[in-house]
Amino acid sequence: MRMKAGVIRMDEMSAFLREIDRRRREYAGSADNPEKETEYECRQCRDTGFITRMDENGCEIACRCKCYEIRRSKERMRRSGISVEFQKKTFDSFTTKGNAQLANAKEKAVRYVEYFANKEHDRHNSIMFTGQAGSGKTHLGMAICMSLINSGVAVIYMAYRDAVTRIKQNLLDEVAYDRELNKYTSARVLYIDDLLKGRLTDTDVNIMYEIMNYRYMNNMPVIISTEKTTDELLMFDEAIGSRLIEMCRRNIIQLHGKELNYRLS
Ligand SMILES: [Zn+2]
Structure with missing residues (x-):
């Protein structure tokens, strides 16, 4: 019920x-x-x-x-699609190792959560982490999701490559296609992990455009992690790239440099 x-x-x-x-x-x-x-x-x-x-x-x-809120929070977590393994990626478990870039990235992420309630419906209500694999961008994105979920905000996790593949499998079934797409367009907050990873087809671009344009038009926040730079995003597709950059204005965090390889060190 x-x-x-x-x-x-x-x-x-x-x-x-x-x-x-x-x-x-x-x-x-x-x-x-x-x-x-x-x-x-x-x-x-x-x-x-x-x-x-x-x-x-x-x-x-x-x-x-009093168990009700705890139960709701657990249920939100289950619905978010965030695996138990990923649930460990919190702000507490993110170490900046004395690196100024990581410290700055973490601070921005924490501040994003702090001001989320005030900015949720603004034009610039989103946040993006760009950088190479292992730089800690997915961790910070997840930490934001976990904090939001714990404060009662429903978040949906979209593993970009898998999600686009699944949506494409339903191209011939309009109802299933809409249902699959709707998960991501209608989410109160959408976390897209590893945006534009892998080889892209025109269909991939159309799907991402549909999701991003809907969210852009309706001022619905996204959290993005991607290996692409902002220039690459614009080159890939100007309509999607420019919307994303506008939504994430003042919250585009670039994590670049070998010393940032979070997984190796
Ligand atoms: Zn109870």
């Missing part, structure tokens, strides 16, 4: 109350079976997300259990 935070429809509420009641009776019936209790992740609400209490008039009212 899904619902918006703070909005509970009456029919949903009564369904919840019935469910709480059912579980309470089930629990009472299993009092002599302590194993039963450990089946619930949250013993307080028995995984309903609600607890009941009496108000001052003696009426039973339902309130959110």
